[in-house]
Amino acid sequence: MLKRDHYEEDHEDFRASVQQWLERSVKPHTDKHIADKALPREFWLEAGENGFLGLAIPEEYGGAGADDFRFNAVLAEELAKIGAAYPTCVGIHSDITAPYLVRLGTEEQKQRWLPGVASGEILLAIGMTEPSGGSDLAALKTTAVRDGDEWVINGSKTFITNGYSCDLVITAVRTDPEKGAKGITLFAIEATKEGFSRGRKLDKVGMEESDTAELFFENVRVTDAEIIGELNRGFIHMMEELPQERVSCAVANVAQAKQILLETVQYAKDRKAFGQSIGAFQHNKFLLAELVTQIEVAEAYVDKCVAAHARGELTPVEASKAKWWSSQAQSEVLDHCVQIHGGYGFMNEYRVARAWRDARVTKIWAGSNEIMKELIGRDLGF
Numbered sequence: 001m002l003k004r005d006h007y008e009e010d011h012e013d014f015r016a017s018v019q020q021w022l023e024r025s026v027k028p029h030t031d032k033h034i035a036d037k038a039l040p041r042e043f044w045l046e047a048g049e050n051g052f053l054g055l056a057i058p059e060e061y062g063g064a065g066a067d068d069f070r071f072n073a074v075l076a077e078e079l080a081k082i083g084a085a086y087p088t089c090v091g092i093h094s095d096i097t098a099p100y101l102v103r104l105g106t107e108e109q110k111q112r113w114l115p116g117v118a119s120g121e122i123l124l125a126i127g128m129t130e131p132s133g134g135s136d137l138a139a140l141k142t143t144a145v146r147d148g149d150e151w152v153i154n155g156s157k158t159f160i161t162n163g164y165s166c167d168l169v170i171t172a173v174r175t176d177p178e179k180g181a182k183g184i185t186l187f188a189i190e191a192t193k194e195g196f197s198r199g200r201k202l203d204k205v206g207m208e209e210s211d212t213a214e215l216f217f218e219n220v221r222v223t224d225a226e227i228i229g230e231l232n233r234g235f236i237h238m239m240e241e242l243p244q245e246r247v248s249c250a251v252a253n254v255a256q257a258k259q260i261l262l263e264t265v266q267y268a269k270d271r272k273a274f275g276q277s278i279g280a281f282q283h284n285k286f287l288l289a290e291l292v293t294q295i296e297v298a299e300a301y302v303d304k305c306v307a308a309h310a311r312g313e314l315t316p317v318e319a320s321k322a323k324w325w326s327s328q329a330q331s332e333v334l335d336h337c338v339q340i341h342g343g344y345g346f347m348n349e350y351r352v353a354r355a356w357r358d359a360r361v362t363k364i365w366a367g368s369n370e371i372m373k374e375l376i377g378r379d380l381g382f
Contacts, residue, residue: 001296002296002300004299004303006070006303006304006306006307006310007070007074008070011070011071011074014071014074014075015074015077015078017050018052018074018075018078018079019078021046021047021050021052022078022079022081022082025043025046026043026082026086027082029043030082030083030209033085033208033209034208034209034354037201037208037209037210037211038164038165038201038209038210038211039085039086039089039209039210039211041120041123041165044093044120044121044123045119045120045121046120047090047120048118048119048120048121049119049120051064051118052075052090052094053090053093053094053117053118053119053120054094054098054114054117054118054119055071055072055075055094056069056072056094056095056098056099056102057098057102057114057117057118058102058114061110061111061114061115061118062114062115062118062119063114063118064118068310069244069247069306069309069310070306070307070310072094072095072248073248073251073306075087075090075094076090076091076095076248076251076252076255077251077252077255078255079252080251080252080253080255080256080259081255081256081259083209083256083354083355083358084206084207084252084256084355084358084359084362085207085208085209085210085358086209087248087251087252087255087256088161088207088210088252089161089162089209089210089211091245091248091249091252092124092125092126092161092162093117093123093124093125093162094117095244095245095248096126096241096244096245096248097124097125097126097170098114098117098124099241099244100126100170100186100228100229100237100241101113101114101117101170101188101228102114104186104228104229104237105228106225108225109188109225109228113168113188116167117168121167122167122168123162123165123166123167123168124162124166124167124168124169124170125160125161125162125163125166125168125169125170125215126160126169126170126171127142127157127160127163127169127170127171127172127189127215128140128157128172128238129157129158129159129160130142130155130156130157130158131156131158131214137172137181137184137235137238138180138181138184138235140155140172140173140174140184141155141174142154142155142156142157142171142172142173142174142217143155143173143174143175143177144173144174144175144185144187144222146175147221149223149224150221150222150223151175151187151221151222151223151224151226152219152220152221153171153173153187153189153195153217153219153220153221153222154217154218154219154220155173155217156214156215156216156217157169157171157214157215158202158214158215159202159212159365160212160213160214160215161210161211161212162210162211163198163211163212163213163214163215164198164200164201164211164212164213165211166191167190167191168188168189168190168191169188169189169191169215170186170187170188170228171186171187171188171189171215171217172184172185172186172234172235172238173185173186173187173234175231175232175234176232179232181235182232182233182235183232184232184233184234184235184238185227185229185230185231185232185233185234186227186228186229186234186237186238187222187226187227187228188226188227188228189217189220189222189226193220193221193222194220194221195217195218195219195220195221196215196216196217196218196220197215197216197218198213198214198215198216199213199214199215199216200213200214201213202214204361205357205360205361206354206356206357206358206359206360206361207358207361208354239316242316242319242366242367243309243314243315243316243318243319244309244319245366246319246320246322246323246366246367246372247302247305247306247309247314247319247322247323249323249326249327249362249365249366250302250305250319250322250323250325250326250327251302251306253323253326253327253329253330253359253362254295254298254299254302254326254329254330256330256355256358256359257295257329257330257333257334257355257359258295258299260333260334260337260351260352260355261288261291261292261295261333261337263351263352264288264337264340264341264352265279265288265292267340267341268284268288268340278340284340287336287340288340291333291336291337294329294332294333295329295333298325298326298329301321301322301325302322302326305318305319305322316375317375317376317379320367320372320375320376321372321376323366323367323369323372324369324372324373324376326362327359327362327363327369328363328369330359330362331359331360331362331363334352334355334356334359335356337352337355337356338352338353338356341353
């Protein structure tokens with residue numbers, strides 16, 4: 001396998017510290033996380049104590065001040081090896097939501113929230129998707145209406161990762177109904193606000209460790225002090241952050257599939273049929289050769305995207321390519337891994353079965369793969 005040369009010694013030292021934490025504090029509890037359909041607050045507090053939640057948060061607000069996305073990518077890879085839900089929950093908190101506060105927050109907002117974000121005391125979620133909207137962010141219906149010095153927010157969000165246990169939600173709402181995409185504003189809404197409520201933990205096909213919920217806003221009152229960024233520029237702010245969200249997804253997609261594929265290769269060596277390892281049969285040998293190559297090629301492109309993003313050069317189209325291709329490769333590879341495991345591959349006690357279920361959603365979220373192809377096609381001039 002070609003050397004992955006975009007990671008340096010500091011990144012590999014960081015990887016080792018992440019691996020030690022996962023072995024000590026996370027792996028022994030994965031079954032409980034699945035049963036509880038959530039990561040406990042102890043997970044977040046210990047992750048924060050180890051400095052894993054505030055990598056890109058400046059030191060003056062309690063973070064690591066590591067303005068190098070490669071560290072985020074290393075964390076996502078190692079979490080994905082444990083289970084796909086882990087980089088999802090942590091990524092929503094650290095890589096997707098926290099940057100809104102770091103990049104767009106006022107000094108008062110940063111001092112108010114970022115230290116708790118870095119420590120794990122304030123768990124973040126982002127409220128974009130609505131029951132009727134899906135990938136069409138410009139069509140959202142949650143509204144904020146001006147009432148004196150306050151805004152009154154009404155509406156709902158769905159499929160919100162960390163939604164059941166979050167403390168702060170960066171929420172996209174419509175502040176000017178006449179302006180379409182140009183009438184959307186982001187508000188930071190604390191879960192303690194009167195009128196804010198959560199639905200049950202949603203019963204998903206996979207990603208069971210991730211708490212996912214509906215959020216409801218009934219006459220929630222906020223002020224201009226809760227606006228993130230500029231009034232009526234929320235849609236633009238969201239578009240500016242999507243490349244990082246999509247490359248984060250791509251990193252986790254490839255890392256999860258690669259780990260399960262390695263375990264499948266070992267299974268094919270250990271499992272005997274008709275007097276030999278099942279991996280020795282030509283069909284399986286050729287198939288595994290194809291899958292390993294497919295994952296390594298996908299990883300090489302995603303690595304290039306990670307390096308480009310760390311330099312501030314990743315474009316939205318390149319991020320869309322990484323998100324689409326990695327999720328497609330992930331789904332195909334894991335489907336074959338299940339097949340190689342035979343009947344055991346359909347048993348939930350086997351990691352390959354859970355990984356296969358977990359992976360299906362990656363072709364849907366962060367913008368469906370059809371939306372990714374639309375964006376790529378537009379870039380071609382169509």
